[in-house]
Amino acid sequence: MSQQADTRLVLRDGESPYPENWSSIKQEMINRGLQYDTAWEFYKSLESSATDTVLLPDEIPDWTGLYERIGTPLVYDINDTPYNASASLKGEYAKMYAEQVAEANAGRIWDPHSGCGQVRGYPGFLKNGRPHEFAVTPHQTWHIGQARDEIRRIYTDGRPHTPEEWAYETEHGDSIGFWEGDTLITHTKDTNGGWMGRVLPYLSIAMESVEIWRKIDNENIQADVWIYDSEALETPWYTRQIYKLLPQEEGDPLRLAHWWNCHDPNNIVVETEDGGTTFLDFDFD
Template identity: 30%
Template sequence: MWRTAFLALAVGFAGTAQAQDMPPVDWSGAWHASSFGFFETPADAPIGDPPPPPDDPRRHPPYTPRFEAIYQANQKRIAEGLYPDPVTVCGTPVGWPRVLATPDGYEFIVRPEETWILTENGPNIVRIYTDGRDHPPDDELWNTYTGHSVGHWEGGTLKFETVALNGVGKVILSRAGVVMSDKLTVRTTVHEDPASKLLVFDLVLEDPIALTRPWPVRVTFERYPPGTNMWDYACAENNRNPVDENGWTQTLDTDGKVIDVAPGK
């Protein structure tokens, strides 16, 4: 009897899997970011535009007074070379959506029920559920580095929402001093542009604590040549830039000795 029940269960699962069609996309291979950092880009902006310079107003999020003060304090620490980046603690994920703006390679694994974003840099895996589930109820959610993402496909376009993210104090969006609160919601649309062949991520960041309005940003990716390999590595390997207890990024020689000194020492 147990065998019959097991076979029935297996057939049921197989039927469910067959009922889900693969999205009509081919995002296979290795990719790399062709735009870096976060800056305001409306969804109707020309795809492939170069990023604005560091002092461009589009790089300044529409912050509330509280978070504008945090941002300005970050700017001061950046100028002093003391801006803390949690990723300097090896093994810490960069979090969402900063994971879209890291160096090295990416892979996008598409399945009917789920899409994964895998990065060569560090322990970063983003899971996007497209099997019809919703976010868990509030009493079952807790904030994490990549949060909880659910979405759906509209033809060759993936749309998803991410909630339950770590906020300021645990993660940063960029080393330019951009941070958000743990109430951040990110709504993302992904498609491959047929003209440029770029994979385009259009995101809208909404944060009732940090932002005065939704903040639209865009990140694009282009493919590496066919056959490009992805290689894992750990940031602790041959790390020549540890951070000391005061937040100063040190430089070590080949023998592990510090060859620079923090300001004021």
């Protein structure tokens, strides 16, 4: 009987998944993003320098298994601490985040994404604390998340983005990409903006991104991500996301939960007699 995965790889205080010279590497990556005014310009530069963007069936990298995003889901940048996002927010977006932090410090935290039916969306999906799975083919790659049954499709068959006259904003946006060897390079646009998650920033519909994905060893998939948003951010927001392969027993493979239900993590909130709220009583019936 296969097992359903539900594990958290939260870092201890002072622990880091990055190399010792990470601060200098991170600054180099930040500077790399600053060379371009838009994510699309960055993406096209990467595409123009690629020597072979076609992935043949016998070249598909092995990303099989279930992975857990390293770090607490309370932060998008693993280097951050909760309530202290490193994004260079501006205008009303800086104000909205400051208001969230003030409310959280006063003990008032809300997170409608933890309820039923509301997906996290992109880019908040990247930091989800529940297992992730990747389905890689020559023509598209699916990034699947257990939480909220989220699925993001990245098309690598050479198609362009949806034409402007047909495009509209969605939770995960429109993602295209190409392969350079074992590395997947993507561009995403046309998200519906909105909230990244609990005590995290809001972004606008102008948000776009570049990602560089690669499996760096037998256990870890790494994604370098640059978020651009002319409405919400002063400068691109760079992060490195790492997904670690979950161990599993031979012959007893892990699998994602078949269907995300808010009853499973006990996210049903009910009113109490005194007018307050609490979670529904937990039982196994």
